[in-house]
Amino acid sequence: MTRWIGFFLAIIFGIAAGLYYGWVLSPVEYVDTTPDTLRIDYKTDFALMVAEIYRSDDDIEAAARRLAQLGDDPPLNLLQQALEYALQAGYGQTDLNLLTHLRGGLQTWNPPDPSSSGEIPAPTGESAP
Numbered sequence: 834m835t836r837w838i839g840f841f842l843a844i845i846f847g848i849a850a851g852l853y854y855g856w857v858l859s860p861v862e863y864v865d866t867t868p869d870t871l872r873i874d875y876k877t878d879f880a881l882m883v884a885e886i887y888r889s890d891d892d893i894e895a896a897a898r899r900l901a902q903l904g905d906d907p908p909l910n911l912l913q914q915a916l917e918y919a920l921q922a923g924y925g926q927t928d929l930n931l932l933t934h935l936r937g938g939l940q941t942w943n944p945p946d947p948s949s950s951g952e953i954p955a956p957t958g959e960s961a962p
Contacts, residue, residue: 868902873918876903880915881924884931893938894945909939 855861868879880900887896900908903915916932924932 869904871903873914874922876911877915877918877922877924879903880912880935881919881928881932884935887935887938888931893942896935897939897942897944900939909936912936912939 883896883899897908900911903911919932
């Protein structure tokens with residue numbers, strides 16, 4: 834019987850030592866992460882901050898650039914995901930109005946065509962004959 838008690842004490846001590854090491858002595862520290870790694874609740878808060886800035890400066894291109902930091906999807910899709918989460922999470926009507934106002938701006942926004950900017954496209958690596 835004492836053999837089992839020693840076994841379980843060793844297991845408990847090992848778990849406690851591992852937790853102490855992982856949480857106190859050497860916790861994980863994330864440095865220089867990007868907004869696309871955030872959870873959906875934080876992405877929604879980020880989108881809400883973008884919507885507040887958009888309300889004050891009415892610059893849809895800057896808002897789209899800011900929203901593009903949340904992932905590879907188009908800014909309108911990213912905002913729609915944030916708006917859906919905000920509805921589920923019970924955000925206030927003022928916040929929902931801000932997000933809806935930004936969505937309306939993105940729906941009418943025409944992103945600039947990079948080919949019409951007059952810039953010469955970068956070489957693709959293929960040589961001309």
